[in-house]
Amino acid sequence: MCVVGTGLIGTSVALAARRRGVAVYLSDRDPVAARTAAALGAGRAEPPPGPVDLAVLAVPPSRVAAVLAERQGGGLARAYTDVASVKSAPECAVLATAPDPSQFVGGHPLGGRERSGPLAATAELFHGRPWALVPHAGTAPDAFDLALDLVALCGAAPVVLSAREHDETVALTSHVPHLAASLMAARLLDGPAGTPLLAGQGLRDTTRIAGGSARLWADILRGNAAAVAAVLRALNADVSALVAAFDALGDADGPAAAAGLATLTDLLERGVAGLGEVAAPRVDGPADTVPVRVRCPGRPGELARLLAAAAPFGGNTDNAAVTAAPDLSGRAPRDVGADVGAGTGAGERVRDPGAAAAGADAVLDVRFAVPAPTAAGLAAGLRAGGWDARAEPSSSPAIHAKKAVADARRSPDPVRP
């Protein structure tokens, strides 16, 4: 393999390949960058003795076609790929200027770090990350296979797309998010004096990616201008509607205020739904859980003791729900612990007027919703510690609680049994 361009991405690809025993030849128009990468173990900073299988052109999007023409002219490799974060323009230029476009398949690995340069490179940069592969109509199957091999070598997951699909998608998943972060961060310049003092993790997360190099991102974004413009236009419509909604809300109650509230609520709900589209898959699916039910005296500290006793066997606050002991209320349990909502300020209280206002030492009904294999061990372990615990076969109130805990774990909206 040959890596042309030993920045963050090129050097990381080379390190991953070296780790799998592939011979790697490095090149960069900056000889010190190539030597640095070699000195890090990424390969040899010299031309290969003969044609290599695959050349990875880790150069800026505007340079891909020119570098391909030059290297292909010298017979560097049997196949070529790139790593540019936009695909339409480079592909277009390649099709126009490459000696043999069939040897080329576009690529875009979605790993990255805030820092760049060979010193920041690691062999694990792409582990478990998506790697877009963008063959054009004339890409030879052998070239595509070699690019697939590279993706596998780097531990990444190939996602095959057309150049246009790719550019539209990254406009949405990478480019406009960068702009959204910049737009929000730019507002901070006009803020009151106390702004830095009240900044929290939510703000930092929302604005984090605004920290990327302005010049580099201007280049990236202008390289995908049409696709970005389309998403921005839709965003603009939503923002304008929101401004009108908040103006209406500020104007006391009445039909305008109600319409404003509806607009606002609709946007928030669409945000929740949109987030659900891209949620990272959860490791523990909630579907196959069994409730382990424990009757816990309501004495101060007793529940904390129970949680400590349950922890080694898999019971914890994430899978627990606390309800009134059913013989007090005679109603379906509702989950106190499953309320999920925004963090700051007082959360919503779930009220169950049917629950008797029993004394402070009334029994609490605690259910741990754990995977079936864990349930027997948890119940037995708690019983050995003196707790009144048993794994329950599914029954209506237990399913209710289990589903409520599972839904709460998965979804930010409160669950009403």
Added chain:
Amino acid sequence: MCVVGTGLIGTSVALAARRRGVAVYLSDRDPVAARTAAALGAGRAEPPPGPVDLAVLAVPPSRVAAVLAERQGGGLARAYTDVASVKSAPECAVLATAPDPSQFVGGHPLGGRERSGPLAATAELFHGRPWALVPHAGTAPDAFDLALDLVALCGAAPVVLSAREHDETVALTSHVPHLAASLMAARLLDGPAGTPLLAGQGLRDTTRIAGGSARLWADILRGNAAAVAAVLRALNADVSALVAAFDALGDADGPAAAAGLATLTDLLERGVAGLGEVAAPRVDGPADTVPVRVRCPGRPGELARLLAAAAPFGGNTDNAAVTAAPDLSGRAPRDVGADVGAGTGAGERVRDPGAAAAGADAVLDVRFAVPAPTAAGLAAGLRAGGWDARAEPSSSPAIHAKKAVADARRSPDPVRP
């Protein structure tokens, strides 16, 4: 102390107070919530035997004044505070209806979690976090002092503001960021099929807080409508300008495209600057670093060996810069490792045309910029391992490199020596 409302915030406050030996009496209109909090060790779910020092009203903003009037009427405490995430409206209502407003000081702890309810509470929720204190003109000094005691008890940092400053600030640091996240997340509903496959950490961070309960956040946001509207209007202006800029960029080169690029670049730079306003302080200030200089042979793998040898003594890729050995180029070193930019795609290469294209085994000049106390140990440790290493007194090229590394660590923009 009395905590009225044992949700996430109220129970966490109670747990923090209990940990410091304060007697805490808990109350909630849902008796099971109060018993759950008590069972977690947050206090006793019963009325106090007599007036307490401080009552924390951990109830929704719209309930603060009513609960205060009720509890103050019963002589519950010497002082009262709340935790609502907006302050103007509750303060207004308190001033209008409280039997004795001088006993009241508004408060807003900025800790939180996606989950809510007493089971999600922890005593450490507010450690190191800001806690806004909002005394009104008539707040008694004793009441303010008691609220300050509470903040200290919870390990938080008090930030004293007026209600109006508070609401304008949280509009910027919490409320509009939530809307920005929702606006971006809502776009994902209209995305191409591949959208979830190419989603990465940048997108997830930018949209994470959009997952909060739509209903809860609609309530929070409408409670701060005027301040939110002001920020949104400015955001709207920026978005509209961006749409025009991208339309211009999509239309080939020319004056409109140049103007579009200028608008885009200006927004990105304002984003970088805005982010700098709220950056979390770095633990290691870069100001007092001393360069430890090592001449490292450029053989494959040698730099990796050096980094491994330096690690136990404090040298690593975060504080290292690699340059051409100066006797080859005769020019000021530029830092290969200090390029910082966006992660995906090829990073920018720093070119130094003055550097001779030496052979692959030419020597690399590595400088570790470490705090002065560390420098001697690093140099000595490396020499003991056979490396040509020494700590340097400040000199012009070393300052250059040190500053470049330090600036790179601090700021995302590339540094050009």
